[in-house]
Amino acid sequence: MGYWMHSYKIKGKNFWDIPIHGNMSWGWRKLLSVRALVRPFIWYAIRDGKLANAWNDNWCESSPLRQFITPRRIHNAGFNMQTTVSGLVDGQNGWRWPVAWHDLYPVLNDLDLPILVPDSSDWLIWKDRNGTPMSFSSGEVWDNIRSRADVVHWVDFVWFSQCIPRHSFHMWLVIKNKLKTQDRMSIWDAGSETNLNLMCCPLCRYDKDSRDHLFFRCSFSSHVWNMVKDLAYMANVDSSWSSVMAWSQMHASSKSAEAIVGKLVVAASPYFIWQERNSRLFTPNNRTAPMIANIVLQTVSVTTRI
Numbered sequence: 001m002g003y004w005m006h007s008y009k010i011k012g013k014n015f016w017d018i019p020i021h022g023n024m025s026w027g028w029r030k031l032l033s034v035r036a037l038v039r040p041f042i043w044y045a046i047r048d049g050k051l052a053n054a055w056n057d058n059w060c061e062s063s064p065l066r067q068f069i070t071p072r073r074i075h076n077a078g079f080n081m082q083t084t085v086s087g088l089v090d091g092q093n094g095w096r097w098p099v100a101w102h103d104l105y106p107v108l109n110d111l112d113l114p115i116l117v118p119d120s121s122d123w124l125i126w127k128d129r130n131g132t133p134m135s136f137s138s139g140e141v142w143d144n145i146r147s148r149a150d151v152v153h154w155v156d157f158v159w160f161s162q163c164i165p166r167h168s169f170h171m172w173l174v175i176k177n178k179l180k181t182q183d184r185m186s187i188w189d190a191g192s193e194t195n196l197n198l199m200c201c202p203l204c205r206y207d208k209d210s211r212d213h214l215f216f217r218c219s220f221s222s223h224v225w226n227m228v229k230d231l232a233y234m235a236n237v238d239s240s241w242s243s244v245m246a247w248s249q250m251h252a253s254s255k256s257a258e259a260i261v262g263k264l265v266v267a268a269s270p271y272f273i274w275q276e277r278n279s280r281l282f283t284p285n286n287r288t289a290p291m292i293a294n295i296v297l298q299t300v301s302v303t304t305r306i
C-alpha cells in the first residue's frame with residue numbers, strides 16, 4: 001500500500017486520472033479499481049497548497065469541487081484541471097475564483113480560506129467514515145470500505161471467544177441455509193439425469209434431507225440431540241431448528257458458563273451430524289447416534305475442560 005500511496009502523483013499526473021491500460025498487471029488493475037472506494041477517505045492537509053489538486057482532491061468540506069464545478073467553468077475562469085489549492089488562494093485577500101461563482105455555487109460561501117504555510121508541503125491523511133483523521137493502516141482501510149449489513153441477532157451465537165472456528169463457520173452456513181442439502185440440490189439439478197426423487201436422508205433413510213430435517217427433526221439427529229442437549233442446559237429446547245434459534249436469541253450474548261457450553265454443543269452437533277451424513281453418502285461407514293453424541297460431548301469437554 002505504501003508504494004501505491006506514494007505513487008499518488010506520477011510524472012506530474014494526478015493519480016486518480018491514470019487510465020487503466022490493457023497491459024497493466026492484474027495487481028495494479030485491482031488496486032486501481034478500488035480508487036473510487038477509498039478516495040472519500042483520503043484527504044490533504046493543506047500547508048503550501050501546492051500538492052492538493054483544487055478540483056479532484058479532498059481538502060475542504062465541499063470536496064471534491066469537480067463534483068459540481070464543470071471543467072468548462074474551470075477553464076473559463078482562467079484555471080486548468082491541474083490547478084492546485086494554492087492557485088485558488090490569493091494570500092489574505094481571499095479566493096481567486098470569480099465573484100459570480102458565489103451565486104452559482106452557494107456552498108463556496110461557507111468555505112474557510114486556507115492559511116497557506118510557505119515551504120511546507122501538503123500531506124495526505126486518512127479520515128474514517130465519521131470524518132475523523134486516523135493513522136493509516138490496512139485494518140483501518142478495511143474497516144471503512146467493507147460492506148456493512150445490519151447486525152443479526154445470532155452473531156454472538158455463532159462467533160464468540162471460546163468458539164471452535166470450524167464449528168462456527170459450519171453453524172454460520174446452517175443458519176444461512178447454505179449447506180448442500182438434498183432439498184436445495186433438487187432446485188439446482190432440475191433437468192439433469194440425477195433422479196433426485198430417489199434421494200433420501202442417509203441418516204434415517206426416510207425423508208429427503210434439508211436443514212430443518214437434519215437439525216434435528218431426523219430420527220437419527222434427534223437421537224443425538226436428545227443425548228447432548230441436557231449438557232447444554234437446553235433440556236427444554238425441542239428438536240426443531242426454530243426452537244434452537246429461539247434459545248439463541250435469549251442466550252446468545254450471555255457470558256455465563258452455561259450459555260457458552262450451550263453454544264459449543266449447539267455448534268458441534270450439526271457439525272458432526274453433517275460429517276456423518278456425508279460420510280454415509282460417500283463411504284460405507286456408519287456410526288451410531290450414541291457414537292456421534294459422544295464425539296460432540298468429548299469435543300466440548302476438551303474445549304471447556306469440564
Ligand SMILES: [Zn+2]
Nearest residue numbers: 201203204218
Ligand atoms: Zn433423516
